[in-house]
Amino acid sequence: MSRNPARVSDQAEAPTSRAQAIAQVAAYLAGNGVPADEAREDAGVLLRAAAGITRLELAMSPHAPLSAEESDHLSHLVARRAAREPVSRILGERGFWTLDLLVAANVLDPRPDTETLIETVLALVDNRDAPLSILDLGAGSGAILCALLSELPSSRGVAVDLSPDACAATVANLTRCGLLERAVVVRGRWGQSLAGGFDVVVSNPPYVRAGHIPTLEPEVRLYDPTLALDGGADGLDCYREIIADLPRLTKPHGFVAFEVGYDQAASVASLLGARGFAIARVGRDAGGRERVVAGRMARPRP
Ligand SMILES: C[S@@+](CC[C@H](N)C(=O)[O-])C[C@H]1O[C@@H](n2cnc3c(N)ncnc32)[C@H](O)[C@@H]1O
Known part of the structure; x- marks a missing residue:
């Protein structure tokens, strides 16, 4: 199993951007058996949760760098998803009907x-x-x-x-x-x-x-x-x-x-x-x- 990509920014010279992190996490999750289309979607959701940003904020600033704190948080969430825990359980909530x-x-x-x-x-x-x-x-x-x-x-x-x-x-x-x-x-x-x-x-x-x-x-x-x-x-x-x-x-x-x-x-x-x-x-x-x-x-x- 490859190294959790959310750790990459700890060592890389340039901080990883949000978009780079999503691509790396998606590949990592797919490598751990998460179906590829879900892996991409989940990577975006987990990145937004780790960075505390909305879908719109991510769309407006995809190249913003991840802070060390955000990177650590993302790493923790990604490890759980790689163990095949559903995103809804990791986040502790899910939309159902209008609720x-x-x-x-x-x-x-x-x-x-x-x-x-x-x-x-x-x-x-x-x-x-x-x-x-x-x-x-x-x-x-x-x-x-x-x-x-x-x-x-x-x-x-x-x-x-x-x-x-x-x-x-x-x-x-x-x-x-x-x-x-x-x-x-x-x-x-x-x-x-x-x-x-x-x-x-x-x-x-x-x-x-x-x-x-x-x-x-x-x-x-x-x-x-x-x-x-x-x-x-x-x-x-x-x-x-x-x-x-x-x-x-x-x-x-x-x-x-x-x-x-x-x-x-x-x-x-x-x-x-x-x-x-x-x-x-x-x-x-x-x-x-x-x-x-x-x-x-x-x-x-x-
Ligand atoms: C498939 S889940 C459905 C949960 C929820 N209604 C939903 O749709 O998301 C079935 C539920 O039945 C409950 N259950 C299983 N056997 C039961 C029993 N003999 N009496 C009452 N509830 C039972 C389980 O604990 C579980 O919460």
Whole structure:
């Protein structure tokens, strides 16, 4: 492994410029297995974080020299990224929907894919000012509940997670977004401890096949908790457990929406069908793949 390039300016006669540092860091990250397009983008983000400058400031002064302090800071950030830690974890935050969320250790880093779930739920809500009750099962960072409460100003939510770290992250993000007053966070196993009767039930449960986890990218395998990934032998264990309890958890005219793995939509639709839910909508990601399955009770109870 080559030397961390952010150290170069310690010894070089002329100080390294911002643009030179980005090029060197990008090459170094690519040499450590970060895909080349990501490496270039990440190098710019890390440089801006180390120098404490905005994208615009970098664009206006790409040839400004890095100070020794900035160089040291960059070196530290680059070492973490070279160990395949995601940039969002290094910086401790990530944009999700319209929000800036905290990314906590031992809690799933929310993904842009999950915005498809938000779009699907919002498309099924007739009146965004209605006072809906929302249940988020496996809340993780709280990304889904935060995004939905931010769009549905009269709604209230319950977030459930088995992981104490995830519950703490959800509270932190609800607080950061000014939404804590409209939410309750419960540590528990899916909906077990809840009375039920929600207008909207949402979940992005663990859905990776257990045998597939060792083959995931290091950014996921090494940094996202197994509890957030492991969906059992066929990836569907959590859907089975949650869906078995859905008729109790969902109001007769309510609906449910799940994020699913790229090849799981038909299986989850079938599990929902077996519990009396008709498919209300299927959400597709930017690549056109079916990533969200939403259902309503086919024969609502009177
Ligand atoms: C894929 S992550 C989703 C996190 C977040 N909702 C998101 O979309 O970014 C699944 C979450 O389910 C939680 N979880 C796993 N098993 C659980 C269980 N039996 N009961 C409650 N939560 C569980 C994990 O701790 C994790 O936070």
